[in-house]
Amino acid sequence: MTLWTAAEIAAATVGTASADFAVTGVAFDSREVGSGDLFVALTGESTDGHRFLPQAFAQGAAGAIVSAASEHPHVQVADTFAALNDLGRAARARMAGTVIGVTGSVGKTSAKEALFAALDRSLPGAVHRSVKSYNNHTGVPLSLARMPRDTRVGVFEMGMNHAGELDTLTRLVRPHIAIVTAIAPAHTEFFPDESAIADAKGEIFRGLEPGGTAIVPYDSPHRDRLIAAAAPYAARTVTFGLTKGADVRAIEAMRLPTGGSFVTARIGERELSFTLSQSGMHWVSNALAVLAAVDAAGADLARAGLALAELGGLAGRGARFLAPHDGGDLLVIDESYNANPASMRATLAVLAEEPGRHIAVLGEMRELGDASAGYHAALAEPVLAAQVEAAVLVGEAMAPLAKALEGRTQVVHVADAAAALGRLHALARAGDAVLVKGSNGVGLSRVIAGLAAAGDERSRGIGT
Secondary structure (H helix, E strand, O other): OOOEEHHHHHHHHOOEEOOOOEEOEEEOOHHHOOOOEEEEOOEOOOOEHHHHHHHHHHOOOOEEEEOOOOOOOEEEOOOHHHHHHHHHHHHHHHOOOEEEEEEOOOOHHHHHHHHHHHHHHHOOOOEEEOOOOOOOOOHHHHHHHOOOOOOOEEEEEOOOOOOOHHHHHHHHHOOOEEEEOOOOOOOHHHOOOHHHHHHHHHHHHHHOOOOOEEEEEOOOOOHHHHHHHHOOOOOEEEEEEOOOOOOEEEEEEEEOOOOOEEEEEEEOOEEEEEEEOOOOHHHHHHHHHHHHHHHHOOOOHHHHHHHHHHOOOOOOOOEEEEEEEOOEEEEEEEEOOOOOHHHHHHHHHHHHOOOOOEEEEEEOOOOOHHHHHHHHHOOHHHHHHOOEEEEEEEOHHHHHHHHHHOOOOEEEEEOOHHHHHHHHHHHOOOOOEEEEEOOHHHOOHHHHHHHHHOOOHHHEOOOO
């Protein structure tokens, strides 16, 4: 199905088309270009996408957005980044369905994926979402530009690490429903305190369409601050949480032998019981936010519950697999994509519930500013509560935690992911549960890749 014609691209971007062409997808990374795609040649401080035009067309690109003359089919504009934003606006303008925006210090990608699965169960093939963690000033317009013209529900993740960034993104997305999953210490290098983080996350409500719904975490100490931020823009504010008083709340949440939970939730005056495949109370909270959004969108709650039961593990965000080791297997919990103090505590609590010995490979948490040492040292309590018998700590910023754990459990402090993988192999025993978590820049995905490479394909994807 045609996503954009050359004429539509030119009209949206106020550009000039060199030829008639049609595209079925959009990409700005030449390595991701596939057959029929539109390649947007972005320019930056360190690279120029125009250099990769031959590669993009060799891989099957049908057209490009450029700011310089090209021999390939293209639309020429003054500024390719501005053109990407214009194309995103045009995609949003032609979409007649419901748009949902998701942000939060933790859980936004997981909630976005769960929400997509829940809505797709009711509207198969008619729900669009941002892929991966495309949630910044380039990822959001790209995700919008990729939205098919007949989409009935669009789900877009929005992130930030400075005040004002969400204000810009939400006005581009213009959601009918806006969710804040949680407020926690993240990017504290750029904020004076957690209240300022809450204010920055609350910017998502500024883009709400008239009659829109704001969805806010009831159990957050910043609940009232978020409700106040939503008040000028939202026709309705819905809270979700684990305690009495929330509009959408868990009446019961029991851990299952499989690692997930059996949850009974109250949504207004209704009750829904469902199995949640993912592990941990943070996932119960995510599920409640999802149900609040499904209800606000007028979709089927029962089908959403079925989708939550079947939700697979997300790479880097809780996926699990078995890795052969020492004549047996290791249970590997892959949380390698990102980390902040709140998500570290939540995933260590998940590790605590696993049988066998516990090993934690923990990478440093970044962008915490002057408070970094204190945040890292404070992880000693949840590490010990998780009965971690060996902690492999990765990165210079982990030194305060290594000191706090000294003499209390076995600690290995290494410089990088390669060293961590080697030490893990030496420390682990068959039957161990291994948690791998750290900020994305630490590169602990290489630890996961090393463990997975040794794995039997039959043992992967065992569920979450």
